[in-house]
Amino acid sequence: MLRKIRCSQLSAIYTNFSTKVEIDATLRDNFERKEFKPRSHPGRSQVKVASIPPDILKAIKIILQDSDAKSFQDESVKLNNYIHSRLLPPEEDEIRVKAAKIHQNVSNKVYSKIDKGLSQEEIENVNTKINTTVFNVLKKNVYRWGNISYDKPTSLQYLMARAAPEYAILVRIFDEIKRRIPDYKPRSFFDFGSGVGTGTWAVNTYWKDSIFEYFTVDTSTHMNDLARLILCQGRDNVEMPFKAYFQRQFLPASTDLKYNIVLSAFTLFEMPSMKTRLETIQKLWNKTEDFLIIVEHGSNAGFRIVNEAREFVLNSKRNKRGYAFAPCPNDNVCPRYLEQQTPCNFLMKYETLGLHKTEVVADLFTYVILRKGVRPSDDPQWPRIVRAPIVKSGHTICRLCTSQGELKEIIFSKGKYDQTTYRCARSSNWGDLLPVK
Template sequence: MQICPSSQHSIYTFLISLYEAACLKQAGSEEDLPWGLLGKGSVIEPGLMKSLETRVAAEGQAKSHLQKLFRMMGKGIEVATNSAKSSKKLPLPQFRWCGPSAPGARRPLASGAGRPGGARAANPFRFRPTAATVAATMAASSLRPRPGTWWAPWGGGNGLAAWARALATPTPLASQGDSLSEILGKEPHRRHPGILQLPHTRLPLALAAAAQQLVQESSAPNMEKQVQTLTSYLWSRKLPVEPGELRQRAAQLEERLRQRMGPASGSARAEEKLQGAVLSALRQVTYHWKELSYDEGLSLVYMAARLDGTFAATSRAFHEIQKRLPDFKPRTLLDFGSGTGSVSWAAHSTWGQSLREYLCVDRSAAMLALAERLLKGGSDSGESRIPAVFFRQFLPVSPKVQFDVVVAAFSLSELPSLAARSEVVSTLWRKTGRFLVLVESGTKAGHQLIMAARDLVLQGQEKSPLDPRPGHVFAPCPHDLACPRLSASRILPCIFSQTYYPTPFGWQYHGHGEEKFSLVILSRDPPPGSQRWPRLTQPVLKRPRHVHCHLCCPNGQLEHMVFTARRHGRDLYRCARASAWGDLLPVTTAPPPPKDPPR
């Protein structure tokens, strides 16, 4: 008799989950269970039996596999009902119904399960295979016990857990890199040092009031529709095609058309017709990238569309630097492609007491004028809400001028070519004294821009003689290796999310907004060794008594780990359950822990 390998994992994993859900909630640990009760005539509640049938149907497994499983386990399981009617057959013939007074049915008793000498409690799911059943199962499924595994007889030991673990496919394991009890101290698990997610962000009151005033004073028609159109366009925007790639596509299309049209006559008219067909086909398969010219009207629409999202994304990046390095107090900041100046507002909200100079660089004079009006409360004259903010249309020329924090938020996508982006990134890195923060939209194009800039800095192609210190990744990657997302069979962008309260500009908003972005924080100094913890790259999937976490690990690999309190400890399990997308998890990948010693 053979058990289908594809059905082993789902069925046995479910049995373990059901066993733990029913039994372990009444006892402190596996050793505390009343093993003496797990004999012939144990009781299963009908609700759990229904859950078993529903789960098997949802898994899509053939019912015959489950029948073989329980046939090998024997007839040591009964299902108890609240009525004393005669026995009733289930769809699975290995079970039988019996009333409370039927032979073999056990009566639920009071609390005290799991303690020697205590009263026996109702354990809704209690069964244990005999030694003969274990041997038959191992032989039927071509499995062998692990070395050192002790198979207990029917009445005692931890045979069920060892039997189930031998049949179930093991999941990736993890172990704590540091003592979590020492790291946490008196802090609760929901505040472990890897928690980096901000609550809902909100614009400062002065900035929100100034933006609302500018929108109300504007005479632009259909402002809401223009905002929605610009938002959709910016989100769907792709990278411009490089000239070399464009020429290669044109050559391939020309070759295909020549083969389709047959031998050319060589006349000028035929060649002109061929070139026209190539251009027409090239327009259909090539993304038409267009440079945006921000005049006064488009700048105001951009402010209404992107002010909240840019503030939320940059606040999240600054919060991570402040949380991990609380002693870092920057004094100067450079914002390349400053736009409406939301980066300066976010930096002031984070390090307002230490920053002494803000330099905002943008080539659009209308955008700089709008950012200055926002600083002055929406008017052309007045006192600036943030002191020492300077506006320029060009970067400082002197190579000796450096800034503690350099930011380029949603600016690289406005450059027309790879050469222009590389030149700008190299210049910004030479201007960086401590941190370079790059933020782009949470799309494939945005992630591609971020990764290209990251590789350019890490490869050290541009080493300034005035500052030869190499670059290191501070966040979000826990390593300086190649991004594992780009080498996966299915390339997905590495993005993160930050929620915010949208500013009401006169049209209807529903709930809160969510900004999805891709970012990298590059540092002149290597991050502390204790900070090289895995990063949660997807939302945490919380299930009863276990948590699914998708991690980017310090070894440059992506891991899917399942944490439970029994296998990984209470502290690590609760830290994983309290973590969110984008947080760090204080754990390191390690070999599987030693097996449970026999009693």
């Protein structure tokens, strides 16, 4: 569910209403020759509504039918709601600070009511009661985090609830790479926390003919079995269509093998602390030759995970040089994180599995694509539209994250802007790059 934001909050976040921009000069001739049209300018995502590929969808329906999926329907909805509402596991330091504060308040309250001297035994009894009270209050005020155990029923529930939105989100993210580097042909793909295999389906949407090796890791054997079964058309007696497709339960210890694209999608919530999350990010960064992609739910907690991974990779002195490929047009500290108002997230529409009827719904996600190497000198670093544009009669308001690491709100009107710039802004959506300088 989208959080409502007050206009006063937005005004406080975005600045420089009078900033003037214009279409990137390198594209001006392309627009004049009509090689580009504003409705399909090079900053626009081509994925509007995504649906699972027909062969994958057919396999899923066979599996769910064989497993009596109807009995899992209610539980799959509960699982989906729980996943969306999860918070990060509390850190030990946070718990200690909270416990000390509660202890101080409880002690002050208890001892303020005692108007006589106490024996040593009485003091010990009072302190025992205080500690018991503190423990009970702390239990109610500390989030009870726990990782999800994916047995066979839970894996099937996850398939029903999460396969469609996760595939759609990953297709949207891979489209960013394909659109900006059309000649890119990855040879290998590593999926950490691969689940039911949505990463493999999505990467094959663009690079099935070029990828030679798939390596997937998931701690759940049931998830691994389900992912393999889906690729085998939902049948046990069908041969795996990919020769170099490997599944493991844990990250391999070897650091020699590297992969062109490394993905961690909707996985880091299962880590018990920031320390283990960052240790995992380091291992994944070491595994990639080109891209490391981190994706999480578009909540505040999900954004915190993505942002800490981004900051860790970009600022760690022991890491090989890298830069933010997307969605950030810069490597500065995220301005959204500094403002702490709303997460940097995006909206993706998708078609449901259609077990009863097919619907088009949407899901929020947050992500970062990190690329090894130095940002190319010809990278235009166009600003990213980070909220849905407000389209009015005669003008459009775009909220942008810029190459300077600032949030700006720009009003594109017919009177102040040329037709190409105006129409590009008016045709753009939340999450698109706007090809202006």
